[in-house]
Amino acid sequence: MEVDQLRYFLRVAERGNFTRAAEELRISQPALSRSIQKLEEELGQPVFERKTRSVALTEAGLLLQSRAQQILTLIEDTKSEISDDGQSGQIRVGAIPTIAPYFLPGLLRQFSAEFPKATIIVQEDTTDKLLHRCTQGEIDLAILALPVPAKYLEVEELFQEELLLVLPLEHPLVNKAQIRLTDIKSYPFVLLDEAHCLSDNIVSFCRQRSFHPVAVEQTSQLAMVQELVSLSHGISMIPQMARDLDETDRRVYRSLSGIKPTRKIAVVWNPYRFQSRLQQAFKTRLHNYAQNRK
Amino acid sequence: MEVDQLRYFLRVAERGNFTRAAEELRISQPALSRSIQKLEEELGQPVFERKTRSVALTEAGLLLQSRAQQILTLIEDTKSEISDDGQSGQIRVGAIPTIAPYFLPGLLRQFSAEFPKATIIVQEDTTDKLLHRCTQGEIDLAILALPVPAKYLEVEELFQEELLLVLPLEHPLVNKAQIRLTDIKSYPFVLLDEAHCLSDNIVSFCRQRSFHPVAVEQTSQLAMVQELVSLSHGISMIPQMARDLDETDRRVYRSLSGIKPTRKIAVVWNPYRFQSRLQQAFKTRLHNYAQNRK
């Protein structure tokens, strides 16, 4: 049983298709077929049930899948652990799009200065995809907003931040001394599309106070939300960190009176994997940076 | 990092010598050297410190040793687990020399009849070597006498049996109606050499009753002890199971009056390794056989 065979096997299992898996593995399809054949020969039974348009795992294959995963992870972690000098290496950080551009740059600049030999790879994605990648070991840690359905993952809260109301310049509420939640009920909202958890945060906050914001427009970027608000397409709520970097005067930010909407930012990682010293250093710097942000 | 590389590495680490390890691995020494070199290249640092007459593990090597062990065990167990049909496969049983020939044949006959496809390999060795092999996964289970210093191993007692006094035909004690421990104090003993735990059992039993048996002769086999007793070299104690198979009339077996010396027989295995269904079947048959022995 060879390491490559296991790697190949897992990819086929994931894709359910030899041809596709072979492409991703950058080997030819016949090579992949034969590799799996050898594996099956050694195990004395097939691991895939070949259907006409796809392949499915057999019972033995299902068992092998989890074991192969373990074996490869153990090998990967062994290599990291041995090469761990606490200074060089790479850290793969995931973050949701409503955090990444507003929070990471400062942290990364600071961290890179302290650890010049380290390579940091940032991946932006939605919460559920980041959690999946974290579980799979494709990223080392993820920075996202609570709540997270994080089974088998470690979660540590970093900080809480306010969501600010953002209004067009000429909006009637701009001149109101105190804006309460009930005041905004009747105005249409501009929100991020449903893949983003920020919308969930906002909607669930409103719902708890028994109204459902009417979204007139759904976009995929926070900057777009801000621009649309400036153009009077609606009002919205924007995290403090995004507001801090917004220097325009074409829109107005206001803090709600009464109970303020907030979101909690947390870091998530897979505790079953080896944590390099560099990773640990990154996490402590992350906590410090989160504390001293203001 | 290849599976073979890890296998090679572990052997060199164990032997502390490339040439010797290569012989055991049945590859040439240069092939082994190169394989380790590639491994070190991948890890970015040496795993062995080459001394002039031997090689020692570096810090990285020490780390790799335990990880490599884990990885190979995981791979082995995965293969067993997948190929496990509950009928075929092999079981490697270890037993101490004072148990193996008297206890195992009957059990093995019975087990082989029920599981004709199974292969059973019996290895006779001393208690500490068997425990070590069990820990290393070189044998699946061991049958030996308590007490066992079995860290990280599972121990289950099978049964207890009496140690019988064995005397030459013309020995003065033969005609005594009841023989007590105090009666034998003055007679010289024939014992197994110190590698065998049966001697420990006997000596510790006597010691607890405050006398130390004088050994005039030390042999390495129980059959030899029996023969020497017949030739009046001394007296001894023999486990019940060995007495049961001894059909000669050239020596006399007697049960001691009062507190009788005994030994406890137990089965030991490594709970951290995968237990095949065949192995589990063997263990239940082993328990049954031990119970119904009489």
Add this chain to the structure above:
DNA sequence: TTAACCTATACCTTAATATCATTGATACAC
């Protein structure tokens, strides 16, 4: 200094694994 002992290197052979081209089988569209 020489012999013994080890590991590393150079060079060659063999075996494993890849690729390319193609077949064979099934599903789906028209």
Add this chain to the structure above:
DNA sequence: GTGTATCAATGATATTAAGGTATAGGTTAA
């Protein structure tokens, strides 16, 4: 129902990696 697209498997061939032999090179011990 015939044609076409989709896949995995196979055969022939090329490439690459691993292993073997011979030997160099370095260190210890007699």
